[in-house]
Amino acid sequence: MNAEILDAPGGLTLNDVCERLSGEIICRAELCDQIVTSACGCDLMSDVLAFTRPGSVLLTGLTNSQVIRTAEMLDLKAVVFVRSKKPDERTIKMAESLQIVLILSPYPLYESCGILYNAGLSGCQSRNQAVGA
Numbered sequence: 001m002n003a004e005i006l007d008a009p010g011g012l013t014l015n016d017v018c019e020r021l022s023g024e025i026i027c028r029a030e031l032c033d034q035i036v037t038s039a040c041g042c043d044l045m046s047d048v049l050a051f052t053r054p055g056s057v058l059l060t061g062l063t064n065s066q067v068i069r070t071a072e073m074l075d076l077k078a079v080v081f082v083r084s085k086k087p088d089e090r091t092i093k094m095a096e097s098l099q100i101v102l103i104l105s106p107y108p109l110y111e112s113c114g115i116l117y118n119a120g121l122s123g124c125q126s127r128n129q130a131v132g133a
Contacts, residue, residue: 028102057077059109063088064091068098076100083106
């Protein structure tokens, strides 16, 4: 395995996630010392519901309130909005009340996922699950 991938075997704090993605925290910065060990990059919320682990970070290009509801149902730690897409105030207030960290990243979804994977975050599926999906 590539030594670069073992950069953060114990996970990353949400502050680290933000820094690596050249991001901006727009909600619940006080919770960014939480550690995450896995991430999911997806715009289809039904796939997020089916394949994402609790405690993960979700990367998406969708900015509607359904993303926050999905994050709440799965007990996700944070949502990263890629391509600097910013949710509306209603969605931000919902995330704030549910204590979900929101981060904006200028990178596209594919690059954002690659950056976090190379930093040591795993995907939400094991290899065996991914092959059968």
